[in-house]
Amino acid sequence: MSLLNQLFNRGILGAKCKTCLNLAISRIKLLQNKRDMQLKLMRKEIAQFLQAGQEAIARIRVEHVIREQNIWASYEILELFCEFVLARVPILDSQRECPSELREAVASIIFAAPRCSDVPDLLHVRNLFAAKYGKEFIAAASELRPDTSVNRTIIEKLSVSAPSPVVKLKVLKDIVHEYNVEWDSSKTEAEFSKKPEDLLNGPKQVSSGTTPSQVPPKHSPSNEAHPIMSAQRKGLECHQSPSPAATTSLLGQGGTTSSIKNDNTTSVNDLRNETRPQSSAVLERAHAAIAAAERATAAARAAAQLANIKFSTQKLEEQKS
Template sequence: MPPFSFNPNRLKIHLKLAVNRLKLAQQKKNVLNKQARKDIAALLENSKEESAKIRVEGIIREDYYIEALEMLELYCELLLARFGLLEQMKQCDPSISEAVNTLIYAAPRSEIKELSLVRDQLIAKFGKEFALNAIENNNNCVNEKLIYKLVFSAADPYLVNSYLEEIARSYNVDWKLDPSLKESLLGVSLYYPFM
């Protein structure tokens, strides 16, 4: 927890830096994902389906993480747009509550160091108790979609195969999922709570 006092100028600077860093991280991950998709297409072309399935799970995980970064960028931009409100209020205003709680929750779960600096300033502004509630999501104020995207662990087989089919189609690879396997996968639960 931060041992310093709230500095609105510092928070504004860190929010702007976080937005820039989040954009850069998304671009970098998108470039890496594009290369990984090419590699997976080559694996499918060489009939290395099991290796492709393992690699595509990493792409799915990265896609979820990129979506989480996009959401965090929007929350930073929201706080910048409503900065006067953030600066003046002693208690967190309901119109920015989800953004503030989500940024406090997500900062230690991301690789963006500027978010930690934003988090420290928000904790200095709203207090340790507020921060603990956000970190533990006690009041369900953290965006549920973002939580899901940050803690996503393993893709179900249907999603993996859907990604493989899309990659094969995108790179003109003659690969189709075995129809009998496709039917058995359709029995798998397709429930994605936050998509």
């Protein structure tokens, strides 16, 4: 009989599945009570933040509240599925394929087991289902393939995507209504209505590198086709005689330059006449200073000679005595 049971995959679940399901149910109840207390405290804190006018912190905290509420709701559904499968373990053990009425419950437990790390007993149940129905059945439920029937509510509640602004605003309003907080939601609604900026891709419109003023001028085809002829024309224009208007302008320029030269010569002569008396006075002062210096040197020499005479007479008197 054991060989036949192995061929038909019978007798694999048995008591192990019942034990794991019972442990999972009791653990889920404990976690629900714990999360219920945490949710009350978190909602109360958000109400206090809104009352104090700290809406930015409340908008951030409300996402965590929504996440905890989703996990709490998914645990409630999983508890019902575990109780449903526990009551029908003999049916699962007696049939080779998963019955259609139990497919949703089994697939939901398989999908939620790796996403509910607080309930490790679900992983043991998942391994038992893998031994019973094969790895392909487990992969189909885990990857949400079309042929599986995982509960849609569990998929939504265990999703890792951020909650929508509508859901966040609804939870905030529920908290305000629960704790009777006076709060104007217009600022938060305006903040939620803003579209997120795409900071990675940058601006979509790229400005052109050249402006209309920087566009190079277009050359006429005639000049490009005959560059030698244009150069010859320029040379001829340079060698042509100047026009009468040009000569008159040159004469006018010559008259102005001659007048400028005359003005410059007169100004130089005036400067020379002004500097002559000043230079003579300076020379006289220099001569007087030189004479005074010569007198001072002569007086110094005379004083030195007198000092030498006095010193020599003193020595002679000392020698005589």
